[in-house]
Amino acid sequence: MATLLIADRDPYERTGLNWLIHSYGLPFDRVLLAESAMALIEHIETSQPEIICMELDMVPKELWERTKAVLRQYRPVVLVMTAEATFERALQGIELHAWDLWVKPLSPDQIRRVLSRLSRRAQEAKANPAVSAAGEARQAGITYRSLFLPGESAGRDLELMLLQLENTAKHPLLLSFLEEYPFRQMPVLLPLSDLIVCIFPQMKENSLVDLTLAGKRLLADWESASAEPLSLIIYTSTDQELTLHQKYLYAKQALEIRFFRGYRQISVVEDRMDWLMIDPFLTPAEQRTWIGMLNDADKQKIKGWMYQEFLNRGEPYPEPGLLRIRLTSILAQIRRYMLSFCMGDLRLEEKYHRVFETILYTPILYRIVQELLLFVFEVLEVANSKQEHVRTDVVEQAIRYMEEHFHEPDLRLEDVAAHVDRSPAYFSALLSKKMGTSFRQLLTSMRIKEAERLLMTGKLTVQEVAERAGFGNSNYFSKVFKEKTGTTPRSLRNRK
Template structure:
């Protein structure tokens, strides 16, 4: 009988997964639930479930060691769930030898596939055997991978395969099951990888396994479009258990972060990542702010390429590089806010880039997506600046049209109204309108004076006062300079033309 335990503080989550198991006919004989850590501990000891779907966030620090102890004693298949996409949660999952980690919310289809796979794996493990024996007569099981001293590593070569789209591993498994290996390995499929164990008696067999890996990768790519990453573990350390070899190979999967897929990574021991301070220094922050405001695309690209691409061993720890990329994204965020770009489509793209940095498995893709987003921001900032400048001049003109009658209206007042310095506003106005502030104001006043001369019986003195001129004489002088005639003559001439 296969038992599933769903441990989650959220009653809706427990109910939803239970309903999914029943409606999708996932072959569990019994489903039990726990809403607290105490209920979880009692259920593990009393029911000894085969599979546990466990919310990590529900376990306080004081109970963590107890949970790990029970998991090691009863050896259930564990699926961990969390709302926190942090490395700490991932490490907890590793400590429990989790078959999968779900970030909430998770799609029902992914939940269904994982629960089905785990159930089937437990049914296979129930026999506690697989078909192929090692050279020393013992048997290989999933326990060999997950229990530290279950199986000695001597006499085994380990190959680890992972597709970029891990939900298509059933296709990869089918490919391996029918592949013409010279010496057929034991296949141990997991939720996100497939382990191939080659039983060999001589160290010289390593060359054969390496050639098999190269040929397998080539044949897969000829027949399929899905990207495949392959890790071969080869070590002269005969004391390593299969569990240790598997753990080191899993760590080495992260080398694809630098090399990409469609590659074979050969590891001989635990990967030693280079450790560094991932956060931008104050000088680097200023440099980024300057590059963004200058819109220097080539300088931005060269900075990113120099900082992140063409890495060699020892590789930097991938998690720290992701933190460094988010530190850069924080400067991009400041640029967005300062230019009013933190809304609409660009805001949505910003969040997608953030997710790309967190989850995309290959570094050069992250760099490319971040650069393309930055280029789009620079284009949008240019358009936004032009629109802002147009809006600024339009605001100034409207202010002049509303206040032209005031003889004391000055450039400084209008510049203050549009929140710019007098010098900047004067320069921008001349550039956009082709006239100075004084010329524009005079034009607006004379236009209104012409209207009053034609449509009213006001005297020239009254019109001068209403249009912001100091006195009638100055008004008449300026009017004649612009129109070639005096205000009185202009009025009389227009009246004669009408009659």
Template sequence: MVKLLIADRDQNERTGIGWLVSSFSIPFDHILLAGSVSEVFHLIEAEVPDVVCIELDMIPKDAWDSFKELTKRYIQKVIVMTAEATFERALQGIELHAYDLWVKPQSPDHIKRVLTQCCKAVSKTEEKQEPSAQIEVPSVSYSSLFVHQETLGANFRLMLMQLENSKKQPILLSFLQEYPFKNRPVVLPLSDMIVSVFSFDNQQPQPLKQLKHIGNRILTEWEEQFSEPMSLVLYDTNDPLLSLNEKYLHAKQALEIRFFKGYRQLSVIEDKVNWVMIDPFLTPSEQREWIDMLNEGDRDKIKQWMYKEFLNKADPYPEPGLLRTRLTSLLAQVRRFMKSFYLDEGMLERRYHQVFESILYNPILYRIVQELLLFLYEVLDRANNNQENARTDVIEQAIRYIEENFTNPKLRLEDVANQVNRSAAYFSSLLTKKQGSSFRQLLTKTRINEAQRLLIDTKLSIQDVADKTGFINANYFSKIFKEKTGTTPRSFRNRKKV
């Protein structure tokens, strides 16, 4: 285990360096933070970090000799930082046999390079000190990966590597074939990933710790040489009953976690991923909310809604396919808005199809959200520019009016036709032609949909539900509800509760 201690009086400096270590996947197993000399002394003696990155200015003169003795006794690599580029500070660095001297502010690239070199040097030292023991790897093949075999799998750990661009997989294969593994795994390249099978005997301590170290090193060294994003899953379990085939299927499923976490990450999985099931479709109230946000052109509200709904997800994650469906349900509302302003043509129409393709196939959720938001902003800009001269589609206007006024039991065809400045006969013909249903059918469907929601989501009486959905009385409501759904309102509510 390679430990790093970051010591600086400035909390932002400590946090910033720690973030760089995590962001660049520098394979330190543990990061310690200290904001005072007393914390530094305590952590060095208690945790024995391998690398110490310390601000020289925080060490008082009366503690200098003690600190120097501690570093000599416990620390392998020391990096010193200072805001004073003076000869005195340089001499202090020399006294500590510092690996490097950082004068603030230091560039992130330099910090990354130096810390990576220190981590590698410490790791190599530890490997030399460990007794080497070559493990005889049992027979592992494509057959054992894809066919269930009862006896094969107990002592195996899997590491799955997947590039964003699968065409560059031969480069990854060559990289792994040349990689200096201490105990070389069986490497099995597939069409869209590479599976590495590691074997451990029962006497080897902490195989997961070793594999996490290997995985982080692979990520770091791959990024140093190549720019292609890679996702890496480490599947570790002590379940002796799982075959290699079952472990592979669980690990393959875990690759989908990159949908939420992105590439350049090591995910450690110890069991089958259990996705959370969600309703993938927008509710009627959410649909109305989206129509309002789009009509108002409220970009901030749209952005906040998207971020809250789709980003910052944590384990257990929702099933990715259901989230994609939910995004397409949202895009359908945008499509409707586009049609109402005659924006479903030309460049914007092509962009719509690109966003739809991205929702279906883009492997990373935050990329989909960002692309969808940018598209929404384009749509709102065009709608705003064309609003004064655009002739809103008559049927879309009418449907919107029905959705806003269906609770009125006296709503008539003539009322809606007057709203869109058309005769009742012409509007009725146009509605049937475009929607495939009459005014009365559309109105009844809207009322029944809302009634179903109220029966499920509220405890309102049947009479109250009838009142809130535009029916003249509860008896007539129950009659129409049964005609359209095949069951009474009360039976519908009770059945949904079961």
């Protein structure tokens, strides 16, 4: 354990600090007391304490240079105290290379926190002096150029820890915390606008294990000191040819894991992060499912669908940007539902835009899902209250019916018109005026879109695709498909 020297002219201050140290059970094997500058110097020369808490005001001018010299010779960690919060006192602390400046009256919590960290650091430095020295030499020359310029610095034997607060404006507080933190090997700290990069040397085979344990301890210590949510990524790679710049890019990409896991988590990522690539858009079948759930106002089914689709995923995770697109596709279905009930409520419109921004910018998937669910439930409540008084849009009803039945080869204009209780001629004119297309063109477009999806994602024959998309004849299907897409069904499937 380490030795602590408390130097202060006031006997009550000395006694109080000594009592605090013992009452908190701080791991010091000896606590020495000095009542004057000469006693301070004598203790440093004879006992060589690792940590010193000294009052600046107690050192007279004639002993100032001697005090600096003895501190420079024995190199303890120095904490300076003063009752005068002046620029001159701060300069004196800088001259002594002080770790921290305490202004009286002292905070017991600050004393406990700082001395606890420094005692651990002193013990680790005593146990691993060679590691500390080697680490300093190894980190020499690592700068922002190393991080941002390709080929500027080799990444061999270097491991990265990236830290990001949810409120990035608080990063100066995190930086101060890291600068004082008792790492076993002090990393190179490179603060950026949205995160802080810590670069560690890989000193031995189990370096990653040690770094992971250090990350867990750091996260726990930060949470005991601050309420700001922190996300922490440890990145390592077996590829010895990677530059530091490449490692940084891969580590920053891995930081996106917080989208799924949230803050207050530590994640260890080895090598490059491989995201699962998915189709971000809803399929016609999924659109029909959403139309049905909204029309039935089935809140439990909607919630179950959302949880299964977004919150019950495991690794490999989908690329976060694709999931955001998928969420906006769902929001588009909700928007259509709102329009079908003529919802022009200004308050609901404002909430719609806020939810859209939430999907785009909120860093945590769970929060996005909850906000979207709250919004859709409110939409359903408004729709339910208006359903008896507001006549739904005839064309929207017809399109929903067509989306549910386009795969039926014998679907006719008369069938859709009957569904919305309109004559075929009147409905055809209404559709043409509102959508700018005829019934036959719209139906063919739906069938071609479904056929493209089946050709790209399945292993069906052209005949099977034609039947499932609503075309009764495969030759007719191939002819129409080429007219609309410029290629044959077989060519598109082969190109997949």
